Amino acid sequence: MRSTSEISLRKLRHGDAETLSLLANNKKIWDCVRDLFPHPYTLEDAQSFIRRTEEEDPAHTFAIVNPEDQLCGVISLMPNEGIYRIGSELGYWIGEAYWGRGIASQAVALITKYGFEQLQLHRIYAGVFDFNQASMRVLEKNGYLKEGIKRKAVIKNGQIHDEHHYAIVI
Template identity: 55%
Template sequence: MEENIKIRPLKISDKTELAKLANNKKIWDNLRDYIPFPYGENDADLFITLARIENPKQTFAIAYKGKLSGIISLVIQMDVYQKSAEIGYWIGEPYWGNGIATKAIKLITAYGFDNLDLKRIYAGVFEYNMASMKVLEKNGYEKEGIFKKAIFKNDKVCDEHRFFKLNAK
């Protein structure tokens, strides 16, 4: 099953499927507010355009059996944090429960450490997103702490659980 999961650069032809998958309130409820909702083809077009000009590449399509199933990215930090990146990801609802996030996190973590020379990758997870916490832990990410009442989403204040993984090299 794992061999059916890959990360690849985004293509212009991903636009329609990306818009369809991302236009889902259940996904948006676990993302930062700069991701628009509703999410349309114009949003997908802009996102793909920005991802395609990244240097180095940090944003990838997650493909399951050759089909776009989600997005994963590393956001390289600036200044004294330049050897760290924040990981972000989501899987389209039709693909939930297939181990896709677990494998995609494994792939992008290796990419970040091996190709981008990162020393640390971290993730912030909303307190109610237990599935995301589990896939990070499956990939050797450790819980670093809980930022109390740090998130304001959907008119509610909640905690952010922070996870990290260090480059063993």
């Protein structure tokens, strides 16, 4: 798939399962994603997730890897259906050991280009919890504009939060 000098996106492989489970089994990551993301995140969760991504046609979920092909995180464009099929929701996470290196920004740039050029999307959007300023900066660096804030729209860890909505369109 696409790459920069520092990272690339590729399909997940069965051999990624152990690293995936180790990286994803982190409450700091779980705190910033939807509850359907398991916590704790087991090897079985990783294997099941990888099997599901193999069924994607076209592919929309990718491993984020460094130049040594080490898994750093996962990024996905979740397809919409019906009248919304020209858009996809962006989701991503980076393993804590890789935070602060610009990896998320590079991965968002790559998948955005893929979404527009290969998937023929017209709109890519993301929702971000109000406390996740780092993710807001990643999206803004990639040209995503804040479209609004859904006040008191989500609950995470028993706390009600606003959700900031970002999008990029062509």
